[in-house]
Amino acid sequence: MSKRDFYEVLGIERNASQDQVKKAFRNKARHLHPDNMDSGDESAFKELALAYEVLSDEQKRSLYDRYGHDGLSGGGGGFEGVDLGSFADLSEIFSQFFGGGQRSPFRRSSAERGADLKYDLNLEFLEAVFGAEKKISIKHLEDCTVCSGNGAAPGSGPVTCSTCSGAGQIRQTAATFLGHFTQVLTCPNCNGEGTRIEKSCSNCKGRGQIRKTREIELKVPAGIDSGARLRIPSAGDQGKRNGPAGDVYVVIHVSDHTVFIREGTTIHLKQPISFSMAALGGELIVPTVDGEKLIKVSAGTQSGTTILMREQGVPHLNNQSRRGDQVIHLQLQTPVKLSAEERKLLEKLAELSGETLSKPAAAGNEPAKQTSKESSAKAAQKQTAKDSSSIIDKLADLFGSKDAGDAP
Ligand SMILES: [Zn+2]
Ligand SMILES: [Zn+2]
Known part of the structure; x- marks a missing residue:
């Protein structure tokens, strides 16, 4: 164990009050505790517990303040050799802080709960929507x-x-400047x-245990999403000395879909529609998670219009009879290549709606905010270039398609 400064370990100032020491320990302990599946770190936790044990005890703290780590180690072994077994009272601290020292790693020589295990499960998009039966292999510790x-x-x-007469601990008294200081150490013999x-x-x-692979049939409920955790009770490591087994936490990862975008129970779909469809209206076949469905597009539809398909989305995880919706985002597709005939028809359309597609340079079409003569001339030039080059832009404007370019 490295000798990091205890104040640094707890993240507190040297003049921190006992209350602050306690608070800092509580916050960090919750984070680092080995039972914490996400951020647990046993060795960092031990270091934290050691720092707390010293700084929460006025006598030990003053020794540490004056002489640093040396002040605590005395002649025999000292804190460096101390391990979990010596924290006789830490399980009490634990039950005080976290309610019940049952799962504390400081219990020894009696039944010990097996470790929890984490299993990452990848699901296809539709498996997550409708649920799936999965076979997973867990490697856990079992009694030999x-x-x-x-x-x-x-x-x-x-x-x-014979060294500890079965107690598992030995007492060691070290002489320090301030008198005798007794430590309880884990028996090194056993x-x-x-x-x-x-x-x-x-x-x-x-070791008493060996790692074995166990196959588990797992029913993944419909509506599950990335980040969800499924607990399989008692499928983790078997406990030592007949202690209870730990659990397995299955962490769900859902793959993206090529066309569906999921947001909770809602499914979004970008659906390109043609000019003619947007202008005239009609029917479209769109994909849903249940297969293809027919939707109606009304005449004069603008790009970005959404169509709600009720209960075509993801089942609610906690109430499978309810489903979210699917939202179709219509995206106007501006044609990139026009045949001569199409071009003629569109020009005719422009003419019918009284639109002049090319404007003279000084037509006053520049942005309203222009002030300087120079920049206004430049803008006019730009505007002209734009007008002559992109009939398509104008046509898109005609149909109110400002974000047609966003279509997939
Ligand atoms: Zn054995
Ligand atoms: Zn012993």
Whole structure:
């Protein structure tokens, strides 16, 4: 363990009050606790717990303030060699902070809950919409069947540790400038177990557990989305010494779809429509998650108009009989290439609507805010160039298509 400054570990000032020490520990502990699936970090947590143990104790804190880490280590081993087992009172601190020290990693020599495991599951877009049955393989720890989990070779059961007489801890008194200072250390002979194995089980190398792959059938509910977590109770690592098994958390990742864009229970779809369809109206076939459906487009439809298809969206996760909607975003497609005949028809259309497609340079078509003569002349030039080059732009304007270019 590196010797980071304890104040730095807790992220507090040197003159922090006991209240601030407590608060800082509580905030960071919740974040780093090994039971926290997302941000748990056992070694950082141990470091934090050590910093808290020292700074929350006035006597230890003043020793630390005066002599740094050396002030605490005394002659024998010191805090550097201290591990989880020595925090006799930390599980109490824990239950005080988090309610019940049950899942604290500081319990030892008794039943211990197995670790939670995380499994990342990738789903196709439609699998997430309608739900799916998935087979997943979890690699978790199980009790070794040869030694029944105690790690001892058959016929050579574990024996009580002679160093600590089965307590799992030893007391060590160190002399410091301020007198004697007693530390409780994990027994180095048995690593806090209180028992020792004379002859290790060859199947699990004395660990008592082995990692095995287990297949689990998982029912993914309809309407699930990226980031959701499904809990499979007791599918995690089996507990040590008959402790309860941990859980498996399946984290869902949903792939994007080529045409559908999901927003909660709503599905958005960009649907290009032609000029003629927008102007005259008609019927269109559009994709939905249930297959193709017919929609009506009314005459004079503007680009960007949305059409709501009720209950064609994603089922509600907590009420599968309800479904969200699908929203069609109509995007006017401006033709890029015109045949001579099409061109003629469109020119005729412009003529009928009394539109002049090319304007003289000084027609006063420049933006209203122009003030200087020079820039207004430039703008006029630009405007002319635009007018002559892009009949299509004008036609698009005619149909109110300002964002036709956004169509996929
Ligand atoms: Zn074994
Ligand atoms: Zn021992």
